[in-house]
Amino acid sequence: MIPSYPFLLSGPVIKGFGRGSKQLGIPTANYPDEIVEKLPAELNSGIYFGWAQVDSGPVYCMVTSIGWNPYYKNTKKSVETHILHEFDSDFYGSNLKICIVEYIRPEMDFNSVDELITMIKDDIATAKERLKQPQFEKYRTHPFFSQEKNGCESNGKDGQHSSHTTKLPIACCLTIVIEDEAK
Numbered sequence: 600m601i602p603s604y605p606f607l608l609s610g611p612v613i614k615g616f617g618r619g620s621k622q623l624g625i626p627t628a629n630y631p632d633e634i635v636e637k638l639p640a641e642l643n644s645g646i647y648f649g650w651a652q653v654d655s656g657p658v659y660c661m662v663t664s665i666g667w668n669p670y671y672k673n674t675k676k677s678v679e680t681h682i683l684h685e686f687d688s689d690f691y692g693s694n695l696k697i698c699i700v701e702y703i704r705p706e707m708d709f710n711s712v713d714e715l716i717t718m719i720k721d722d723i724a725t726a727k728e729r730l731k732q733p734q735f736e737k738y739r740t741h742p743f744f745s746q747e748k749n750g751c752e753s754n755g756k757d758g759q760h761s762s763h764t765t766k767l768p769i770a771c772c773l774t775i776v777i778e779d780e781a782k
């Protein structure tokens with residue numbers, strides 16, 4: 600499903616097709632191809648939840664969709680994050696960090712846009728509820744969120760985390776943190 604949780608991504612926000620805001624009323628922040636193309640093959644497409652931060656702002660709940668949006672039949676894979684906060688304006692070009700903590704479901708096709716909206720609202724409710732659980736809530740304060748946007752090496756405290764970091768162009772940074780709490 601996912602190599603290991605939490606799964607951390609950091610990179611600039613680009614414009615998507617703009618359907619999230621206009622058609623769905625659920626705005627999403629998209630990552631550039633440079634990030635999407637470098638995702639590990641084991642990372643299944645589908646809907647996940649976790650925590651998100653724009654630049655060095657507060658950390659909010661988020662739901663993220665990874666894949667091809669079967670309802671819209673996209674030809675390119677995307678990572679689209681809906682942050683559970685009302686922002687005053689768009690934040691294209693800002694840095695977005697996401698900390699994915701759990702999988703919700705696979706991507707699905709729908710008979711109508713209303714069915715898609717209903718399902719996304721259900722995902723949001725699931726995320727809100729499950730992020731209250733201590734095993735997920737604890738990641739809200741993950742050290743990843745206090746690092747500089749390009750300082751993505753996450754070696755963790757006391758050598759408890761091993762990490763793999765790939766530096767990417769245009770200030771993208773893909774970080775996969777593997778935590779072994781048993782140590």
Ligand SMILES: Cc1cc2nc3c(=O)[nH]c(=O)nc-3n(C[C@H](O)[C@H](O)[C@H](O)COP(=O)(O)O)c2cc1C
Nearest residue numbers: 615616617618619662664668669670679681706707
């Ligand atoms: C939580 C969440 C769940 C989603 N689930 C699906 C899905 O099951 N099927 C699908 O085709 N698209 C799904 N999407 C993707 C939306 O269709 C997509 O975000 C929307 O079309 C906006 O895309 P755009 O920003 O490129 O315009 C989901 C998005 C989110 C945030």
